[in-house]
Amino acid sequence: MPRPTTETRREQIVDALLKQIAHAGYAGATIQSIAATAGINPGLIHYHFKDKRGILVAAVATLTAYAQARYERRAEAAKTPGARLRAYIDARLAYGDDARTDAVAAWVMIGAEAVRDADVRAVYGQAVDAELRQVRALLRARLAHAGKRTRGAARLAAALLAYVEGVFSLASAARDLVPKGFAADMAQELIERYVAAEPDAR
Amino acid sequence: MPRPTTETRREQIVDALLKQIAHAGYAGATIQSIAATAGINPGLIHYHFKDKRGILVAAVATLTAYAQARYERRAEAAKTPGARLRAYIDARLAYGDDARTDAVAAWVMIGAEAVRDADVRAVYGQAVDAELRQVRALLRARLAHAGKRTRGAARLAAALLAYVEGVFSLASAARDLVPKGFAADMAQELIERYVAAEPDAR
Numbered sequence: 001m002p003r004p005t006t007e008t009r010r011e012q013i014v015d016a017l018l019k020q021i022a023h024a025g026y027a028g029a030t031i032q033s034i035a036a037t038a039g040i041n042p043g044l045i046h047y048h049f050k051d052k053r054g055i056l057v058a059a060v061a062t063l064t065a066y067a068q069a070r071y072e073r074r075a076e077a078a079k080t081p082g083a084r085l086r087a088y089i090d091a092r093l094a095y096g097d098d099a100r101t102d103a104v105a106a107w108v109m110i111g112a113e114a115v116r117d118a119d120v121r122a123v124y125g126q127a128v129d130a131e132l133r134q135v136r137a138l139l140r141a142r143l144a145h146a147g148k149r150t151r152g153a154a155r156l157a158a159a160l161l162a163y164v165e166g167v168f169s170l171a172s173a174a175r176d177l178v179p180k181g182f183a184a185d186m187a188q189e190l191i192e193r194y195v196a197a198e199p200d201a202r
Numbered sequence: 203m204p205r206p207t208t209e210t211r212r213e214q215i216v217d218a219l220l221k222q223i224a225h226a227g228y229a230g231a232t233i234q235s236i237a238a239t240a241g242i243n244p245g246l247i248h249y250h251f252k253d254k255r256g257i258l259v260a261a262v263a264t265l266t267a268y269a270q271a272r273y274e275r276r277a278e279a280a281k282t283p284g285a286r287l288r289a290y291i292d293a294r295l296a297y298g299d300d301a302r303t304d305a306v307a308a309w310v311m312i313g314a315e316a317v318r319d320a321d322v323r324a325v326y327g328q329a330v331d332a333e334l335r336q337v338r339a340l341l342r343a344r345l346a347h348a349g350k351r352t353r354g355a356a357r358l359a360a361a362l363l364a365y366v367e368g369v370f371s372l373a374s375a376a377r378d379l380v381p382k383g384f385a386a387d388m389a390q391e392l393i394e395r396y397v398a399a400e401p402d403a404r
Contacts, residue, residue: 112311115307115310158372163365173317190395
């Protein structure tokens with residue numbers, strides 16, 4: 001059997017950290033417990049990562065790369081700012097063959113860990129910041145394409161991001177209580193009606 | 203010094219559990235650690251609560267009662283369904299003298315604990331369910347008052363609740379990244395524009 005590649009090893013370790021966070025929280029995870037979960041020697045973790053925070057950074061990078069890939073697959077065929085925005089909303093909120101509820105649950109728990117742990121907060125904050133920039137650009141393009149003023153784009157981006165985070169929380173913790181498949185369509189409707197009612201650009 | 207009342211004792215114990223959840227998560231909290239945090243004898247906890255789950259139920263009840271009181275203070279003067287909806291949005295999302303960031307952070311962490319712990323999920327789910335019913339009624343009244351069809355109220359309620367939960371997450375974990383004070387005004391704008399574009403009732 002060939003030795004696992006560096007890439008595979010790192011993925012194993014990242015998966016083990018996410019499982020540990022789900023089970024006992026970030027603070028409770030140790031290199032020992034991550035190694036035990038991954039079924040590998042702790043020395044191997046130190047070979048691939050400087051410390052626990054390094055694994056967390058990789059975990060957040062993995063989750064955001066996965067979300068970004070979902071978006072890019074859907075955005076490829078999009079010809080207008082409206083279609084690109086729709087692609088983004090579907091990538092984040094619609095189910096599909098590539099939906100991963102475990103990734104969503106991991107993200108919710110990283111967000112909660114960010115409340116209590118400054119290390120996690122810094123890493124999570126960078127991901128949120130990058131996401132906000134992307135959403136802002138998508139919304140600004142959508143507004144401009146409709147001939148509307150764009151100065152509300154930053155607030156609208158924060159609102160959409162809050163909505164996405166909240167849908168993730170409810171989907172993970174109270175799935176049966178919310179109407180099935182409401183999230184993407186409602187986001188689309190709320191934003192399109194908001195855009196339609198914005199004053200024209202001068 | 204008079205002995206603390208039952209009410210005061212229960213509040214002390216509930217506060218101690220919330221601190222433990224913030225520090226080590228629900229799974230990590232024990233009657234012993236809650237007692238140590240509250241600075242009381244573990245026997246006293248058993249006197250006031252059947253078990254840890256009983257304290258959690260009381261904690262969620264405390265947080266929802268506090269949120270409900272905020273709403274009722276603002277709704278008192280409201281004369282129309284639109285004003286009552288605005289009172290709800292402000293109670294949940296606007297800052298004010300009675301805003302408690304610790305309560306918001308505790309709620310975010312209970313939501314995340316609900317992802318990994320079935321006990322917490324059941325208690326959290328009941329609170330979410332009650333909240334959804336209230337929001338649905340407020341939105342249905344708002345739509346009807348505007349002469350609009352009301353059948354979208356359930357999906358709109360789920361959207362508003364997701365938005366509120368997401369704002370709580372971002373406010374707790376990434377406060378500096380979102381525009382200051384955007385949350386209540388954006389919710390109001392998004393919903394009013396949504397309502398305005400709904401078809402009339404027949």
